[in-house]
Amino acid sequence: MPSISARIPDQEAETLDEVAALLGEDRSTTIRRALAEGLSDLRVRVAVEQYQSGDVSVNRAARIAGVSLAEWLEIARERNLTSQLTPDDLEADAEAARDL
Template identity: 35%
Template sequence: MKKKRSTKDMYQSQMFGNSRVSISIPNDLLRDVTELARQKKTSRSIILNESTQLGFREVAVRFAIEEYQRGHISVGRAAEISGLGLAEFMEEMKKHGITPRYDEESSTKEIVDE
């Protein structure tokens, strides 16, 4: 039997333009999500939505850093992919122990821009 969506869930879906998807998650994770939702007095959907957003941001940052390290993209493009501003992305790189690489072209551009 399908569980009826709460008014709050329907409202959030309309307000934020959410789409519905179906995923499989491990039973122990579902128990944790259910318990956290109970403690926060909210729905599992909201907990999963928040978790997905936080997790996605981390996945995007890691991917951008990996592509930058491989030399496939510039630091500016990596910042775009990560969804962060350039300064924020540079901080993330620092947290991961990565220093930006400077080539002749970008060094010249920086000098000209100053």
């Protein structure tokens, strides 16, 4: 596992120690957990922004977010995102579903 180092303000170091204590973990474990959760949140945020601007499709947004298509649709529903699908897209999806 690669090692990284970062400088953080004293206040954030105190917060890190408080959270680590709440979780019953050491600093390193808490940092790894916070990084994983933060990166996941960032991926979803980027996917939401790009999807809402019409820059990416539903499938591409799901890939950017690192989730399945079903999970992406749930995220989109929770955030009240507007569909970027055209009526032609919906018809093509309906045809594909009928062929299954």
